Amino acid sequence: MTGTSPKISFRGVHHVFDVAGNPFTALDEVDLDIADGEFVTVVGPSGCGKSTLMNVAAGLLEPSGGEVLVDGGRVRGPSPQRGVIFQQYALFPWMSVRENVEFGLKIARMGKAERRARAERFIELVGLTDFADALPKTLSGGMKQRCAIARAYAVDPAVLLMDEPFGALDALTRVRLQDSLLDAWTRERRTVLFITHDVDEAVYLANRVIVMAARPGRVHRIIDVDLPYPRTEEIRLSPEFAEIRNQVWHSVHHQPSAPEAAPR
Numbered sequence: 001m002t003g004t005s006p007k008i009s010f011r012g013v014h015h016v017f018d019v020a021g022n023p024f025t026a027l028d029e030v031d032l033d034i035a036d037g038e039f040v041t042v043v044g045p046s047g048c049g050k051s052t053l054m055n056v057a058a059g060l061l062e063p064s065g066g067e068v069l070v071d072g073g074r075v076r077g078p079s080p081q082r083g084v085i086f087q088q089y090a091l092f093p094w095m096s097v098r099e100n101v102e103f104g105l106k107i108a109r110m111g112k113a114e115r116r117a118r119a120e121r122f123i124e125l126v127g128l129t130d131f132a133d134a135l136p137k138t139l140s141g142g143m144k145q146r147c148a149i150a151r152a153y154a155v156d157p158a159v160l161l162m163d164e165p166f167g168a169l170d171a172l173t174r175v176r177l178q179d180s181l182l183d184a185w186t187r188e189r190r191t192v193l194f195i196t197h198d199v200d201e202a203v204y205l206a207n208r209v210i211v212m213a214a215r216p217g218r219v220h221r222i223i224d225v226d227l228p229y230p231r232t233e234e235i236r237l238s239p240e241f242a243e244i245r246n247q248v249w250h251s252v253h254h255q256p257s258a259p260e261a262a263p264r
């Protein structure tokens with residue numbers, strides 16, 4: 001991290017859900033700074049609060065305590081400044097790829113010609129130029145998610161928040177989408193916070209991996225991925241990658257207080 005102020009800052013973020021009248025601590029005092037242009041992934045056992053963390057950052061959930069700052073401003077609700085991509089594609093089914101990508105620009109009252117040009121640029125960025133006029137129902141899952149990425153990018157958000165965006169895709173498509181996303185990120189640098197269940201995906205994409213622990217949900221360990229970009233198949237198959245993957249795997253699967261690791 002440099003001396004400049006962080007792009008995203010979680011400060012003492014705490015969240016308690018009411019579960020059948022009982023308090024349940026989903027996030028316990030999360031402190032985390034993410035620098036401008038970083039690609040940070042979050043992994044951890046099921047129920048450790050990854051989506052809760054994302055929802056707080058997106059402004060979809062107000063935390064019980066603490067705050068999230070983006071560019072120094074407190075997150076108080078959803079904003080186009082933060083592009084959010086979920087596992088479900090969330091495209092408008094009656095709109096073409098182009099219209100879906102243009103939608104946020106239309107809301108922002110951008111003129112038609114500029115909107116069209118901008119949409120073209122981001123459709124090209126995700127490799128969907130030949131499908132710009134297609135409806136979502138005619139696209140594969142991977143293509144729908146490319147469209148969602150183009151749509152999020154088009155409104156020029158300060159940060160991209162991605163919650164298991166490739167979770168519904170088959171393994172091969174997933175690997176392709178990882179490369180597309182990294183390619184887009186290299187060409188159009190944004191700060192990315194990306195949640196995944198997949199340890200390989202977490203390491204392949206990130207310059208830092210946040211490993212969370214459950215009960216209560218918290219940051220367990222932060223692992224730097226000291227591998228160069230662009231990430232390639234050679235890197236994916238390298239001993240250096242395997243070593244970092246093993247570290248992350250170990251810290252996800254061997255957490256003393258995680259329910260999975262509890263003595264029987």
Ligand SMILES: Nc1ncnc2c1ncn2[C@@H]1O[C@H](COP(=O)(O)OP(=O)(O)OP(=O)(O)O)[C@@H](O)[C@H]1O
Nearest residue numbers: 017018019026045046047048049050051052053217
């Ligand atoms: N609206 C809610 N009301 C009550 N409890 C909730 C609510 N949302 C989440 N929880 C609980 O909070 C904890 C954290 O949930 P969260 O979805 O953030 O975890 P996660 O790490 O994203 O899980 P997964 O990997 O399984 O998607 C879980 O135990 C979950 O049951």
